[in-house]
Amino acid sequence: MNLMKDRLLLIIFACVVLAAPLIFAPTGAAYPDLLQRFAIYGIFAIGFNILFGLTGYLSFGHAAFLGVGSYSAVWMFKLLSMNIVPALLLSIVIAGVFSLLIGYISLRRSGIYFSILTLALAQMCYNLAYSVLTPLTNGETGLQLRLDDPRILDAAGDAGSLPSTNFFGLEMKEVFWNPTIFGYDLQFNWGYYVCALLLILSFWISIRIFRSPFGLILRAVKTNQTRLNYTGINSRPYTLAAFVISGMFAGLAGGLLATMDPLAGAERMQWTVGGEVVLMVVLGGMGTLSGPVLGAVFIKYFENIFSKINDGVLHGWFAIMPEWIENAMVLIVSPFVGKGWHLTLGALFMIVVIFLPGGLVEGAQKIGAKLSGANKRAAKVGIE
Amino acid sequence: MDAILLQVLNGIDKGSAYALIALGLTLIFGTLGVVNFAHGALFMIGAFVAVTVGKILDISKVTLDPVRVDFLGNPAKIKTPYVTEWFGEFGFWMIEWSVLVSVIVAIPVMVLIGIILERGLIKHFYDRPHADQILVTFGLAIVLQEVIKAVFGANPIPQSAPELLKGSLDFGVMIGMAENTVIYPLWRLVYFCFSDLIIGGVFAFLRFTTFGMVVRAGMADRETVGLLGINIDKRFTIMFGVAAAVAGLAGVMYTPINPPNYHMGMDFLVLSFVVVVVGGMGSLPGAVAAGFLLGILESFASMPLIKDAIAAIGLPSIDQIIIYLVAVIVLLVRPRGLMGKAGMMED
Numbered sequence: 001m002n003l004m005k006d007r008l009l010l011i012i013f014a015c016v017v018l019a020a021p022l023i024f025a026p027t028g029a030a031y032p033d034l035l036q037r038f039a040i041y042g043i044f045a046i047g048f049n050i051l052f053g054l055t056g057y058l059s060f061g062h063a064a065f066l067g068v069g070s071y072s073a074v075w076m077f078k079l080l081s082m083n084i085v086p087a088l089l090l091s092i093v094i095a096g097v098f099s100l101l102i103g104y105i106s107l108r109r110s111g112i113y114f115s116i117l118t119l120a121l122a123q124m125c126y127n128l129a130y131s132v133l134t135p136l137t138n139g140e141t142g143l144q145l146r147l148d149d150p151r152i153l154d155a156a157g158d159a160g161s162l163p164s165t166n167f168f169g170l171e172m173k174e175v176f177w178n179p180t181i182f183g184y185d186l187q188f189n190w191g192y193y194v195c196a197l198l199l200i201l202s203f204w205i206s207i208r209i210f211r212s213p214f215g216l217i218l219r220a221v222k223t224n225q226t227r228l229n230y231t232g233i234n235s236r237p238y239t240l241a242a243f244v245i246s247g248m249f250a251g252l253a254g255g256l257l258a259t260m261d262p263l264a265g266a267e268r269m270q271w272t273v274g275g276e277v278v279l280m281v282v283l284g285g286m287g288t289l290s291g292p293v294l295g296a297v298f299i300k301y302f303e304n305i306f307s308k309i310n311d312g313v314l315h316g317w318f319a320i321m322p323e324w325i326e327n328a329m330v331l332i333v334s335p336f337v338g339k340g341w342h343l344t345l346g347a348l349f350m351i352v353v354i355f356l357p358g359g360l361v362e363g364a365q366k367i368g369a370k371l372s373g374a375n376k377r378a379a380k381v382g383i384e
Numbered sequence: 385m386d387a388i389l390l391q392v393l394n395g396i397d398k399g400s401a402y403a404l405i406a407l408g409l410t411l412i413f414g415t416l417g418v419v420n421f422a423h424g425a426l427f428m429i430g431a432f433v434a435v436t437v438g439k440i441l442d443i444s445k446v447t448l449d450p451v452r453v454d455f456l457g458n459p460a461k462i463k464t465p466y467v468t469e470w471f472g473e474f475g476f477w478m479i480e481w482s483v484l485v486s487v488i489v490a491i492p493v494m495v496l497i498g499i500i501l502e503r504g505l506i507k508h509f510y511d512r513p514h515a516d517q518i519l520v521t522f523g524l525a526i527v528l529q530e531v532i533k534a535v536f537g538a539n540p541i542p543q544s545a546p547e548l549l550k551g552s553l554d555f556g557v558m559i560g561m562a563e564n565t566v567i568y569p570l571w572r573l574v575y576f577c578f579s580d581l582i583i584g585g586v587f588a589f590l591r592f593t594t595f596g597m598v599v600r601a602g603m604a605d606r607e608t609v610g611l612l613g614i615n616i617d618k619r620f621t622i623m624f625g626v627a628a629a630v631a632g633l634a635g636v637m638y639t640p641i642n643p644p645n646y647h648m649g650m651d652f653l654v655l656s657f658v659v660v661v662v663g664g665m666g667s668l669p670g671a672v673a674a675g676f677l678l679g680i681l682e683s684f685a686s687m688p689l690i691k692d693a694i695a696a697i698g699l700p701s702i703d704q705i706i707i708y709l710v711a712v713i714v715l716l717v718r719p720r721g722l723m724g725k726a727g728m729m730e731d
Contacts, residue, residue: 052515056513056515058515058518058519105712105715105716108715108716108719109715109719111514112419112514112518112665113661113665113715115419115515115518116419116657116658116660116661117661117711117712117715119654119657120654120657120658120661120708120711120712121708121712123654123708124705124708124709124712127704127705127708128704128705130704131704132702132704132705271654272650275522278519278522282519335534340530340533340534342526342529342530343526343527343530343531343534345526346523346524346525346526346527346529346530347523347527349519349522349523349526350520350523350524350527353516353519353520353523354505354508354520357512357516
């Protein structure tokens, strides 16, 4: 029964993801760059959810793995080939090594200590990337491709311009189909579909982990770690495994960000980026399968849409009202949009944590339950 | 010798700020058991109280000069701040010493903000998991930061120290060294003394007053104190206000050293957490000691002599990460922190 449900969920999820350029067209978000970000941060959030949603260990340091993934991918582009496969593999492996190291240290403590330790270690990685390891990371400027990079596997055919990232010849930036459907100008590009397939794969892995005995132990850690230890199970290897898995997801996301735009900067490792993925998972619904992706899409969508609303647009919205109401409305709303988008995000986040600890998914379920409950009641009344 | 002294002095002003913020964090954690991610935001709000006070004192009446004209030929404008008109000499003194005025204003403002936060928000999170407490205070920090950004803009707003304390002190001469070897900005010395005063005040308050005694008893065993018929919640709320005031005052006094901007709180927050963890969660002396220790350590690591020595053995310079390295080592060797008590968040 459960298996059927999971399969159905996976199929629906895959369909939505694959048809995203069409589905998002009416919302104005269907341009490849933003869709790709949806998928990438979706992967990031799915990975984070395996740690935070299942074990309850709140890490503020996952931005470090995102950054490490980006740096390794760019190095692979510089040294070996512009093909994204070796780059992504390396970013997963290196992020895995980093998360093993950081996880080993910070998992010695739990609760608040764990959060603070991951925070400190991530900030240390940021400082390392920003200044100390400048030969590796190119410090403030960020790591970039150059014409005289070796790129051993690629024939140096493209003289004069920087090569672009590709998947066995399919250029990531290339729009392969550009139809007009329902009056919307749609763009299908390879880059999004690479990210989309990896997102579906990640989603599948996350379902498998949620349903496995391993996932069950992780949940037991969240419920009561002491009891788990008393039953004779050492929980540390399991939490460490979860930490490394989530770190590898973050590394993959970082590598994918580098395939979109082959440069990596230290600001990707700042702890506020790690805070953002926490926001995504909590907003969407931690410990749920689809919540993290929902949260990632939600935040990235509003980040792009809200931040573009300025006073002119607002005046357009409220133009029907009398002049003074229009001005008053613009005055009230404007701090929350445009540059003030973060204020909205913070407030929304607080509201969700206070009133809806299960996130948007829980909210939707509650509303659904209410509606179906109302239907049942209505049916009962009809019978009587 | 003089180089070492200079580094110690350079370290203590940052160390003072760390110690003050960490003290507030520990107070909140020790009494209410809540990890306050918004504590850096309280530090920042304190700094912006100083900015606001400075702006209010600067509100001026503009009159036209009957004699002089500016380069366009219009009569020149004379600005007279209202406070000087109202209070005369005292008004000028207030503008000059606006930092001091801000300190006096900041205490009630910050206590009030602290109590409102505790009663309005954090009270509802005592029974929720620690992760929820972290998340909600993190969200609060973002909101406070963005509100300040919306009101004051994103650029740093420089504040000046009083003229009398603006210069620097030739510290070397005072202890019998040659001139111009150890020069130290006077305001930083003031900051150090001020923070010592506050730390001493908080400790004395907890140690020598009945109120402090009850609070300490409540920190040790909240339930028993409650059973004895003492309203411990009310006292803990006031302690939250005190902790907010400590962070706010640290912010007010820091404005002449570093122009306040809206993200200064977040910048200090991470380091303050490291300080609290190194000092030992829940230990007030530990937080203060670790604050000064890490501040001084940080300035030592950026000393040219030590930088050269590290470069000589082939390592990159570590001044940017020394604090984190120390934190990791301390936690690996002594997980409880330097002065941590047993049983404090041991799970």
